[in-house]
Amino acid sequence: MLVSGMSPARRRVRALRHRVLRHRRLIAAVLVAAATVAGLRTVAPAPPETVQVLVARRDLPAGARLGADDLTRAAFPADVAPADTATDAVGRVLAAPIGRGEAVTGVRLVGPALAEAQDGQTVLPLRLPDAGMASLLRPGDVVDLYATDPGNGDARLLAVGVIVLATPQDVPDGPAGGAGGALVVVGVSPAVALALTGASLTQFLTVALSR
Numbered sequence: 001m002l003v004s005g006m007s008p009a010r011r012r013v014r015a016l017r018h019r020v021l022r023h024r025r026l027i028a029a030v031l032v033a034a035a036t037v038a039g040l041r042t043v044a045p046a047p048p049e050t051v052q053v054l055v056a057r058r059d060l061p062a063g064a065r066l067g068a069d070d071l072t073r074a075a076f077p078a079d080v081a082p083a084d085t086a087t088d089a090v091g092r093v094l095a096a097p098i099g100r101g102e103a104v105t106g107v108r109l110v111g112p113a114l115a116e117a118q119d120g121q122t123v124l125p126l127r128l129p130d131a132g133m134a135s136l137l138r139p140g141d142v143v144d145l146y147a148t149d150p151g152n153g154d155a156r157l158l159a160v161g162v163i164v165l166a167t168p169q170d171v172p173d174g175p176a177g178g179a180g181g182a183l184v185v186v187g188v189s190p191a192v193a194l195a196l197t198g199a200s201l202t203q204f205l206t207v208a209l210s211r
Contacts, residue, residue: 050075053085056098062139063167064094066104074101084113095166095185096139110166110185121163122193127181128205134182137167137207145187145196147203158199163187 002121053076084106086092094111106113110125128134137143141164148155159177166185188196199205 001045015021049078051078051081052076053081054087054104056100056102056104058099058100060094062097066090066092066094071104076103093166120189121187122190123185123187124193124196125183126187126196126205127183127200128207129169129181130206131182133207134168134184137164137184139164139166141209143207143209146206146208147199148206150204158195158205159188159192162192 040085052073054071055074057070057072060066064070068090071089082105086104086106086109089104089109094108095110098104098106099178117155143164144157145159145162146155147158163186164184165187168182168184186196194206
C-alpha cells in the first residue's frame with residue numbers, strides 16, 4: 001500500500017527495496033558464486049610453458065631415411081620435453097623404430113649423438129655383402145661376426161657380443177658383393193672396429209645371433 005503524500009521518487013525507492021528484500025536469497029547466492037569464481041581464477045596456476053618438439057608423423061621403422069612428410073611438430077610441456085630433441089632430421093636415418101607422436105631425439109638417429117650414447121664404444125657402419133642377411137637384423141640384436149676368406153674358404157670368429165644399433169630398410173635379398181650388400185651400424189670397442197674395418201675390405205662377413 002502506497003503512503004499518501006509520498007513523493008514519486010520515494011515511492012520508487014520503497015518499491016525497489018521491497019523487490020530486493022523479496023529476492024535477497026537469490027541475490028546472495030549469485031554474489032557468493034561470483035566471489036567463488038573470482039577466487040578460483042586468482043589461485044589457479046598459470047598454463048604450463050610449452051615448447052615445439054619435432055615428432056614422428058607416423059610409425060617409422062629402423063633404417064628409414066626421414067623425409068619432410070614423416071615429421072611434424074607438437075607442443076610439449078617445457079619441463080618434460082626431451083633435452084636432446086633433433087632440430088632438423090630430414091634426410092637422417094633412424095637408428096631405431098619410432099612411434100607416431102614420439103619425439104625425434106639425437107640417439108634415435110644415426111650420427112654423433114648415437115656415438116656419444118655408446119660409452120667407450122665406436123659406432124661403426126659395417127657393410128655386410130649379403131643384403132638379405134642384413135635385413136634380418138634389428139636394432140638391439142647382439143651378434144657374433146665371422147670372416148670367411150673368399151679364396152680358400154677359411155672362416156674365423158672376428159668379434160663376439162656386438163650390438164646392432166641401426167639396420168637397413170628396403171634392401172634386395174641375396175649376396176651382392178663388391179660395392180653392393182647393405183650397411184648396418186654396430187657398437188664395438190676401438191680395437192674390434194679396427195679389425196672389422198680391415199676384414200670387411202678383403203673377406204666375406206657373416207653374422208650369427210648370440211641372443
